[in-house]
Amino acid sequence: MNYDFKPTERRVQEIAERLRRELVGLRTGRATPVLIENVLVEYHGTKVVLKQLAAIQIEDARTLRVQPWDPASVLPIEKALQSSDIGVQPVVDKETIRIILPELTQERREQLTKLVHEKLEDMRVALRQQRDITWHDIQGKERAKELTADDKYYLKDQLERIAGEGNKLLESIVAKKEAELKF
Structure with missing residues (x-):
């Protein structure tokens, strides 16, 4: 009874x-x-992600500073940030752009918490799949007489343990995010 769970464990880590x-x-x-590094900016006729055009720094808990490497890209970056779905207004200060994040409302926190749980459920589905x-592979090996029935059920217990640990990992990730949302 030699079954390699490494691909399954690796997939669980990928899902997490x-x-x-x-x-x-x-x-x-x-x-x-x-929050903003992957915003697409129209620059010299092509779409470029923001992180390739500028340095993005944290000024304080609610402020980001965008320092474009090319001063000519300030206006395209500002336009891209305004039209993005982030919901913030950039403030241009000569060759830098500041983004001040407003406080989250209770309603928005609840929406985000709901979204977090939807993403958790999506990942749980991927984990179950x-x-x-893996279970079908184990059953196939039993049908091919590579495993005994006892081996199959022993491996099923191991598989359930791996899936349970994966679920706990997903839940801990979500719990951490929920704590940030309550901050």
Whole structure:
């Protein structure tokens, strides 16, 4: 009975990392460059992500400073930030752009919490799908007489343990994000 769970464990980690990446982009009332770094800017006739045109720095808990490398890109960056779905108004100060994030309202916090839970459910579905793929592989090995019935159920217990740990990991990521939203 030799079954390699490494691909399944790796996939669980990928799912958790995907959830982390998706949640990082949600505004929590604190300034973070991730909020704006992927905004597309129309620059010299092409769309370029902001992080390729400027340095993005945190000034304080609610303020980001965008320092374009080319002063001619200030206006296109300002226009892109205004038209983005972030919901902030950039303030141009000579060759820099400041973005002051407003406080989150209670209603917005509730909307974001709901969105966090929707993303959690999406990742749980992906986790269940991976568990099912691995389970079908184990069953196929039993049908091919590579595993005994006892081996199959032992491996099923191990698979359930991996899936349970994956769910706990997803829940801990969401709990951390919820704590940030309540901040």
